[in-house]
Amino acid sequence: MAVSTMKVRVLPYQPHCFAYGGFEVQMLHALLAARSAGVDIQPLDVWSRDASFDILHVWGLSEIHLKAVTWAKRSGKKVVISTLLPYSNPRVRMRFLINNFLGRDRSLKLIASLLDSLVVVNESQAEVAKTLYGIPQNKISKIPNIVQDNFYLPTSDDNSIKFRVREYLICVGGVSVRKNQLKLAKAAISAEVPLLLVGQTVAGEETYAEMLRKLVVQNDFIQWLEGGLPVGSAELVAAYQGCIGFALPSYNETQPISALEAAALGKPLLLSDMDWAKQDLYAGAYLVDPGSEKSILKGIRRMRDEISNTNRLEALTQCRSLNVGRAYANIYEQVLGKKINIEAGF
Incomplete structure (x- = not known):
């Protein structure tokens, strides 16, 4: 050879x-x-x-x-x-x-x-x-x-029961102050929109994670898969597939893969109104102020009530x-x- x-x-x-x-x-x-x-x-x-x-x-x-x-x-x-x-x-x-x-x-x-x-x-x-x-x-x-190939091949299976929520937003990523899951969870509760969190606690962020955990325990609107889901797995694809939209009101990112994965599956995106979210690959995203729970709440309501016609598949082929x-x-x-x-x- x-x-x-x-x-x-x-x-x-x-x-x-x-x-x-x-x-x-x-x-x-x-x-x-x-x-x-x-x-x-x-x-x-x-x-x-x-x-x-x-x-x-x-x-x-x-x-x-x-x-x-x-x-x-x-x-x-x-x-x-x-x-x-x-x-x-x-x-x-x-x-x-x-x-x-x-x-x-x-x-x-x-x-x-x-x-x-x-x-x-x-x-x-x-x-x-x-x-x-x-x-x-x-x-x-x-x-x-x-973005792994299985994210370009959506299924029609309803996996909502598996995650104990229906018609939910999803946020995938390590739980940390930077990713801002706590404000997102509070806004989702106010909007009465279920939220599925997928991700382990980032080392050093245990105090923040405990605050989030207490909120989750008190509200059936929020489910948190603390162990995360395997990268690129069928379970992760199913979690994205069952959602009404993806949310990541993070304070700092470069090109978050989780948002790309959701985009490849044709899901609406809710991201921070910051430079990192203004890429062609995230075109049409609902942009919110990550420091304002009220802004995140308004973004969630818009995502829930509007029909998104954004098609990013051509741009995403490079991924x-x-x-x-x-x-x-x-x-x-x-x-x-x-x-x-x-x-x-x-």
């Missing part, structure tokens, strides 16, 4: 035993997608002395990767970094200027000068990479998050695993200046 002329090794942001969320899920899905596109790609074994690979693919533009990136370049490797960046606003720009003045971003600047390709999820992120981090346009690529895998394979080919041998099997 032919062997690949290109080898990629992947380094995560942190050990998954300490933190595991959407970013880590995307890393693993992107790895599998690139492998399906013919790339010899594997997690980097940090205990191995085998350096017989061509590209180090790092997840996260962070100073914690400085040593790895520096040594990779000294060893003649190409470096690709996939990252999430803050959206540009006056506060972000001011913080960047202050950190720059105090010299706190030296490590990031050095990493930015060494990388061969930076991958971000959309045009807004690309602009931040260019204007704040000084990364040349020709080194920046845009690849959205992956399919096959297309993302090919996009990464193209980047690897570009930085190495050679084609992948797609006859190889791994």
Whole structure:
């Protein structure tokens, strides 16, 4: 069997035993997608002395990767970094200027000068990479998050009984102050619209989760699957399929996968009126002030009472695993200046 002329090794942001969320899920899905596109790609074994690979693919533009990136370049490797960046606003720009003045971003600047390709999820992120981090346009690529194929294949089964609520809103994601599930739950109760919460408590957010738990116990309108549901599972698809809409009034996101999954199933979206929600992939979303329970309440009522005709399927095809895998394979080919041998099997 032919062997690949290109080898990629992947380094995560942190050990998954300490933190595991959407970013880590995307890393693993992107790895599998690139492998399906013919790339010899594997997690980097940090205990191995085998350096017989061509590209180090790092997840996260962070100073914690400085040593790895520096040594990779000294060893003649190409470096690709996939990252999430803050959206540009006056506060972000001011913080960047202050950190720059105090010299706190030296490590990031050095990493930015060494990388061969930076991958971000959309045009807004690309602009931040260019204007704040000084990364040349020709080194920046845009690849959205992956939505697994089963989210594009809706079923007609009624799974409401399984989740003990009917005609419900759904919110999927780790429970935390940032995700804002408590205000969402209070607004849903006021609107008398059932809410299904799916997600485990984020480490360090136990006090917030306990406040939410007390509210859930007191109200039959709210159901919380505290153990979450397996990523990409039939159970998760069923949970989305049975809802009247998806809600995530989060204070800070980049490109939340849960909203993409709901959009792929044709569900209305209720999101925060912030830059992260104003992407083509979320076109037609009901936008609310995440800090205002009243605003969230009005958004829920609009979602419940209006008929949404937004069709995002054409835009969402770029999120399919096959297309993302090919996009990464193209980047690897570009930085190495050679084609992948797609006859190889791994």
